[in-house]
Amino acid sequence: MWSKLIRHTTESSRIFETYVRYACTSSLVPGEPDGPCVKTAVPGPQSKSLLGELSKVQQCGTVQLFINYDKSIGNYLVDADDNVILDTYTQISSMPLGYNHPEVLKSFSSDHNLKSLVNRPALGVFPGMDWPQKLQNLLKEVSPNLPNITPMMCGSCSNENAFKSIFIAYRRKQRGENKDFSDDEKESTVRNQPPGSPKLSILSFFGAFHGRTLGSLSTTHSKFIHKMDIPAFDWPIAHFPRYRYPLEDNVRENAEEDSKCLAEVEELMESFCKRGVPVAGVIVEPIQAEGGDNEGSPEFFRCLQKICKERGSYLLFDEVQTGGGPTGRFWCHQHFDLESPRISPKLPYRIFNTWMGDPGKLILLENILNVIKTYNLLGQVQRTGDRLRCGLLELEKEFPCYIDSTRGRGTFLAFNAATTELRDDILKRLKQKGVQTGGCGIKSIRLRPALVFQEHHADIFLDIFRQVLKETK
Amino acid sequence: MWSKLIRHTTESSRIFETYVRYACTSSLVPGEPDGPCVKTAVPGPQSKSLLGELSKVQQCGTVQLFINYDKSIGNYLVDADDNVILDTYTQISSMPLGYNHPEVLKSFSSDHNLKSLVNRPALGVFPGMDWPQKLQNLLKEVSPNLPNITPMMCGSCSNENAFKSIFIAYRRKQRGENKDFSDDEKESTVRNQPPGSPKLSILSFFGAFHGRTLGSLSTTHSKFIHKMDIPAFDWPIAHFPRYRYPLEDNVRENAEEDSKCLAEVEELMESFCKRGVPVAGVIVEPIQAEGGDNEGSPEFFRCLQKICKERGSYLLFDEVQTGGGPTGRFWCHQHFDLESPRISPKLPYRIFNTWMGDPGKLILLENILNVIKTYNLLGQVQRTGDRLRCGLLELEKEFPCYIDSTRGRGTFLAFNAATTELRDDILKRLKQKGVQTGGCGIKSIRLRPALVFQEHHADIFLDIFRQVLKETK
Known part of the structure; x- marks a missing residue:
């Protein structure tokens, strides 16, 4: 029965709309079955056989x-x-x-969208004519308080590029706003040496997961198997609050936990500065996901932002899991009532790569955002x-x-x-x-x-x- | 005239096939104009106005x-x-x-392909039923000598994960093939410290470009602006050959250039080993692209592979520009007559991320490969x-x-x-x-x-x- 419904709904969005308007207590995605239905062990024989095939490569x-x-x-x-x-x-x-979802399946039915998908440009060099408007619309939809956007392709590379933006902003402040790079800086950075490639760090938290490329992996501390055998930057790591539940019965203990963790952040910033590896930025998840869904309180995050501000460091929220709506707001950090300062690189070719995002994914996102708003x-x-x-x-x-x-x-x-x-x-x-x-x-x-x-x-x-x-x- | 042809060809592949079979001295992509046609300054007023819009975000x-x-x-x-x-x-x-290209435009005309595109899975956990067969076919088409494949999303993250594979293989050899991680290793790697996060290096070449995330950027040395202000791993960097042209008139000088560069590689491997930061791998482009299209001779690469083998290091070719056919073979390194050893991680969750590639891109690649072969x-x-x-x-x-x-x-x-x-x-x-x-x-x-x-x-x-x-x- 329900497989018939699937066929119907992919053929016609009209059915979908009728369904939603007049049967809103039913499923938001038409064609859903009434519940799970298990016929074999899970995984079953087909999954096991395919696993054998995949393991060959x-x-x-x-x-x-x-x-x-x-x-x-x-x-x-x-x-x-x-x-x-x-x-x-x-x-x-x-x-x-x-x-x-029927609205998502419609994403590439127009000739223009299909061509945006298959002619994937180097967006930093030859963007399509609709790209500026698309990014402006996206900002309006998802990020009214932040004026800049730089699309990337995954969480790890978003974090890596955010680190780079932070390092660049930090060094610009140190060097003097409009001062040129010195010859010594230009020459030494090509050899991976200071002063061009400076000793700077990003502070992260035990239990954090921020990705698996070498920079972001240096801020990931959830499980040893992710990191074993991989060289890492020697950057500071603080403890993230671990609360007792229910929260309302443990207010005092949890506030003490916040204070302890924040004090450690300040100590680490102090000691790494003395070591000659100042903390340019702090990366944090609004809720540590992979590490165990560990929450931080709004007070914790507000104090963390204050500490960063006082010391000239930048605070970076990694919302790869929490972003997009599942916490009830589009970004989880909106629950914390934070200030929204901005940084953006002033020179070209610094936060850059061949693709700088993917127009095909933005088309999907536009349709998804539209459904989120409409319903x-x-x-x-x-x-x-x-x-x-x-x-x-x-x-x-x-x-x-x-x-x-x-x-x-x-x-x-x-x-x-x-x-x-x-x-x-x-x-x-x-x-x-x-x-x-x-x-x-x-x-x-x-x-x-x-x-x-x-x-x-x-x-x-x-x-x-x-x-x-x-x-x- | 030619804009009409475009419309035709996107509507019907039959026209395309007829065109290619009977008019093979003409364009392989039907609907192409006869030549360039410039009406304004380049960039013209529209491009300039759109740049103003984009610069707002x-x-x-x-x-x-x-x-x-x-x-x-x-x-x-x-x-x-x-x-x-x-x-x-x-x-x-x-x-x-x-x-x-008309064949590429057809990529998502089937219901199955469209659904593969919009239901982007976590391929390392819930792959689609056709995924094993697709990867096996891909290997057969593009890489008959290499038995393994791990799709990634861009050049930087491919290199970062190749580095990780190298570090893992290198440490496995050091530790003993089937030996478990020690408690000290498990505990120290979460803190970014050795022995779990060991001091190991990747040797790269001046003039190389291997990407812009922090690990791959530490092996990139083409222009200072890519690296300025970004902390880097202190890894060895050797000179890449710079030949005189035409090659046939400079055989002796260029062979000397090879020897000089290879000697430097050996010296660096020796000195970094003594420093306690052994070279686990060497990354190299078959032709340094961004750095100036600097070629290495087949002899240079064969000797480089030999040096790596003797010292237990792994040689990694970055073919992000040279791969895919433009050198006349599918991979440029096929011109060098190299051995093909293999490494692959033995444990799960080590070379892993949420997406592990993108089925939508593989569908495009299948169509592209089909056109490459057919024509x-x-x-x-x-x-x-x-x-x-x-x-x-x-x-x-x-x-x-x-x-x-x-x-x-x-x-x-x-x-x-x-x-x-x-x-x-x-x-x-x-x-x-x-x-x-x-x-x-x-x-x-x-x-x-x-x-x-x-x-x-x-x-x-x-x-x-x-x-x-x-x-x-």
Whole structure:
């Protein structure tokens, strides 16, 4: 039945619109099944056989399932064995509207958009005629307080280029605003030596994940396997707050935790400055995701920004997981009431690469933003988030020996299992019942559903999770 | 007239095929104009006005022209002012079939391909069912001697991950093949310290360009502006050969140049080993592109590989510009007759990121490879390359005070101007006559035409270039 619906909706957006207008208590993505449906072990025989094939050409020990992306729809993955799986993890939090959303499928139906996709330009040199307007529109939509935008291709390279912007701004201040580079600087930087390639650092936090290229990896500290055997910059690392939950019962302890971590940041800045490796910038996640969904309080972030400002360092928020709406606002840092200072490079060819982004991805983003606005998906996130959080807190009460510390904002939620083993066991049994979630940190489970994850999806998840907890021995 | 043809060909591939089969002396991309046509200054008023718009949201001092990608076709860019420009630079060498090739435009006309594009998975965790077969086919097509493939998203991150593979393999050998990580290693790497984050280096060459993220930037040494103010790893840098041309008249001098550079590589490996920062790998371009199209001889590369092998280091070829056919073979290193050893990581989550490539780009690549094979474009490259090279050598004789040192393979060609000022002036005047080229190094001009650049395009380029040289004062 529902596979017929998928066919319908990809053929006609009219059906989609009717569906949304007159049946808004139903799924925001038409054609979704009523719930998960598991026919084999997960992974099943087809996924296992495909894994054998893939392992001939690459290390693929990370692969969990092979997916039929033709059949997947909305919040539901359909795997290679035709198992229908409710997805609360969305490709490591990267599919804001789930699968095959009819508006997203329309992205390249116009000749102009198709040509923007296949004629991928070097955007820093030969941009298309509509590029300035597209970037201006994008800024208006997603970032009314920040005046500049530099598109990149992934989280790691966004961070690497943000570090570079920070180093450039920091050195410009040191050198004097409009002073030229010296010959010594020009000559030494080509040899990787100071003063042209200066001793400067980026401060990061234990538990952080900011990417895997050598600069961003030097600020990643969540798991040893990401870093083992790879040379790193010797940069300062501070502790990130670890709160006790529920927050309202641990106000004093958590405030002390903030103070301790902030004091360490100041000490490290002081000591690295004395060592001759001043801290040009601080990178931080609004919620440490990979490291265990560890939250920082608004007060923590406001104080952190103040410390940076006092010492002439720049504060950089990495919103690769939290950005785009799952916390109920478009950016998580908007919850913190921060100042918005700006830096941007003054000279060409410094923050630059061959592509500088990808017009094809911006077309997808435009359609996604349009759906978010039209259907007020940030409001949906808040409603679904409330339902999920209440359900999880109830389950905490029902199974206090198994789970605790429910936390997060919007649908960006997590909780702890009592042990790592129990966490891994829960993840596995959820999957056998048709629910995909993700682990993080040492014993946490994180939810990263799409923005079209609704109350009824939350109920399905909570029902199955209750079953799993009941069956825990 | 020709804009009509564009419309035709995007509507029907049948026209395209007929065209190619029965009119193979004409353009390989139907609908191309007969030659460049310049109506305004380049950049013209439209490009200038759009630059004003773009500069409101980003530093864009690198932008040369705004392009109408709807109208651009084959080897011809059409800019925002309707100037028709013969493109020998192809978006910094990244458009193998030029603009709006009819076969490329068909890439997403099937429902399956469109869904592969918009449902971008975390390929390391939830690949699509056709992914293993696609990677196996790709390997067969482009890399029959290398058994492994790990797709990445750009040149910088490919190099960063290649460095990581090298460091991992190097440390595995040091540690003992199947030995586990020690607790000390696990604990220290999270703090960026040895032994977990060891002191190891990648040797690179002066004049090299390998990317702009902090690891790859530490191996880039072409221009100071790329590196200024950015901290770098203190890794060894050797001189890359600088040959005299024509090669056949300077055999002894150039062989001496090879020996000198190779001796320096050995000395650096020795001294960095003594310093406690052993050279785990060497990265090199088959032809240094950004640095000035500096060639290395096959002997140079064979000796370099031998040195690496003797010292237990790995040799890494960066083919981001030379790869894909422009030298007349799919990879430039195939001209050097090298051994093909293999390394691949044994553990999961080490060479990994959220996306691990992009199925949408692989679909484009499949179509491009199909066209390359069907129309034997590597043969075309050799024919066009011969025509271009002969023409350039004739111009060298005609204008010996202005240009010299024509070099390269296939259509991957370059020559020197007498001075930097003359080079920049030639680039500018070529553009005013409707020819886009690119500068590199201190006083070189590089040609990076598409694989569909044919003899008659070469003739147009050479004619206009002769005119420009004649008008040089």
